[in-house]
Amino acid sequence: MNVRVGIMTAPHISCEQRPEGVLLHDVRIGIGFHWDRTEDQLFEGTMEIRDNADGTQTAINTLDVEDYLSSVITSEMSATSSLELLKAHAVISRSWLLRPMLNKADAPAKLGWSDTPDRRIVWYERDAHVGFDVCADDHCQRYEGITRRDAHPEAAARVRAAVEATRGMVLVDPTDNDAICDTRFYKSCGGRTELFENAWAPHHYRYLESVECPYCNTKDARVLSQVLNNYDQETQDFYRWTVRYKADELAAIIRDRSGIDFGDILELKPVKRGPSGRIYELEIIGSKHRMVVGKELEIRKWLSRTHLYSSAFDVERDGTDFVLRGKGWGHGVGLCQIGAAVMADKGFSYEQILTHYFPGAELKRII
Numbered sequence: 001m002n003v004r005v006g007i008m009t010a011p012h013i014s015c016e017q018r019p020e021g022v023l024l025h026d027v028r029i030g031i032g033f034h035w036d037r038t039e040d041q042l043f044e045g046t047m048e049i050r051d052n053a054d055g056t057q058t059a060i061n062t063l064d065v066e067d068y069l070s071s072v073i074t075s076e077m078s079a080t081s082s083l084e085l086l087k088a089h090a091v092i093s094r095s096w097l098l099r100p101m102l103n104k105a106d107a108p109a110k111l112g113w114s115d116t117p118d119r120r121i122v123w124y125e126r127d128a129h130v131g132f133d134v135c136a137d138d139h140c141q142r143y144e145g146i147t148r149r150d151a152h153p154e155a156a157a158r159v160r161a162a163v164e165a166t167r168g169m170v171l172v173d174p175t176d177n178d179a180i181c182d183t184r185f186y187k188s189c190g191g192r193t194e195l196f197e198n199a200w201a202p203h204h205y206r207y208l209e210s211v212e213c214p215y216c217n218t219k220d221a222r223v224l225s226q227v228l229n230n231y232d233q234e235t236q237d238f239y240r241w242t243v244r245y246k247a248d249e250l251a252a253i254i255r256d257r258s259g260i261d262f263g264d265i266l267e268l269k270p271v272k273r274g275p276s277g278r279i280y281e282l283e284i285i286g287s288k289h290r291m292v293v294g295k296e297l298e299i300r301k302w303l304s305r306t307h308l309y310s311s312a313f314d315v316e317r318d319g320t321d322f323v324l325r326g327k328g329w330g331h332g333v334g335l336c337q338i339g340a341a342v343m344a345d346k347g348f349s350y351e352q353i354l355t356h357y358f359p360g361a362e363l364k365r366i367i
C-alpha cells in the first residue's frame with residue numbers, strides 16, 4: 001500500500017536525481033514554529049513536481065506505507081530511543097496515517113469555523129490537503145525522507161525493527177466496530193491529557209479520555225534525547241514555562257497575528273478550559289474591541305510571534321506586564337511523547353504505553 005506525501009509548495013522547486021534518491025533543495029520545515037528553517041532533503045520512492053493553478057509548484061513523494069513510517073519515526077524520534085517507545089510510535093503513526101485512508105465513513109470535519117465580530121472559533125484538520133494524503137511538516141507528521149535515516153544508520157535499523165515488529169498493526173476502537181483510532185500525539189501534556197473535542201470538532205472519542213500523566217515531568221536529558229531531535233533540544237522548559245510581555249508588545253503581537261486592532265489590551269480572560277488546563281475559548285478585552293478566540297491552536301498563534309507552547313496557561317499582571325505561566329507543549333490530545341519515553345524507560349511495554357494514553361483501544365493487525 002502506497003502513501004502520497006506533499007513535501008513542499010514553492011514558486012519554483014529545484015531537485016536533482018542522486019544515486020541514493022531524489023534530492024530536494026531548500027525544504028522549509030517547522031513553518032511558523034520556533035524551529036522554522038530550510039534544508040536539503042533526500043527521498044526514496046517517486047517524486048512528482050506538480051504545477052498548480054496559481055503558478056506555484058508542489059513536490060509529491062509516493063512510497064510504501066511501511067517505508068514512510070520508518071522515515072517519519074526516524075524524523076520524530078532519535079537514535080537512542082528504546083524499542084518499546086519506537087514500537088508504540090510505529091502503531092500510532094500507522095493508525096494516524098491509515099485511518100482517513102481506510103475509514104472513509106468516519107472522516108472528521110475538515111475545518112471548524114465560527115466567525116463573527118465577537119467570536120472566532122477555529123480548528124484545523126489535515127484533510128485540507130488536495131492531491132496528496134499527508135504533508136511532510138508538523139501539521140501532519142514530520143517527514144524528512146531518508147535524510148536523517150541515512151545520516152544515522154544505527155537509528156534507522158532500530159526504527160526498522162520497531163516497524164517490522166508491529167507491521168500492519170493499528171489501534172482500533174472495539175466499541176465502534178473496530179474503527180481505526182484517531183491517534184493524535186504531541187510533545188508534553190503537562191500532567192494531564194486533553195479531550196479531542198476541546199482541540200478539534202465537537203466529537204467525543206471514548207479512547208481519547210483525559211488521563212493523568214505522571215511521566216512527562218522530567219529534565220532527564222538521556223530520556224528527553226529519545227524524543228527530541230537536536231533542534232528540539234534548544235527547548236527545555238516545556239513542562240512548566242513562562243512568557244512575559246510588555247503591554248504594548250502584546251497588543252502589537254495580537255494585532256499582527258489576528259489582523260484585528262484591539263487597541264490597548266486590558267485583559268486576557270479564559271472562558272473555557274479543558275481537564276488538562278488548556279484554554280479553548282479565550283476572551284481578549286481591548287480598549288477598541290473585545291472578542292472570544294479559540295480553539296487551542298488559534299489561541300497559541302494569536303499570543304506569540306511563533307506559537308505558544310500550549311494554551312494551558314494562567315495570566316498574571318506584573319505592573320503593566322502580562323505574564324503567562326503555562327504547562328505542556330502541544331495540544332495534549334492522545335499520546336504524550338515525553339511521557340511515553342519515560343514509561344518505556346521505566347520498563348513499560350508498548351501495549352501498556354498505548355493503553356495508558358488511549359484507554360479502551362485495542363491492537364489489531366489490519367494490513
Ligand SMILES: [Zn+2]
Pocket residue numbers: 126129134135136137139140141
Ligand atoms: Zn498536513
Ligand SMILES: [Zn+2]
Pocket residue numbers: 188189190191192213214215216217336338339
Ligand atoms: Zn504527559
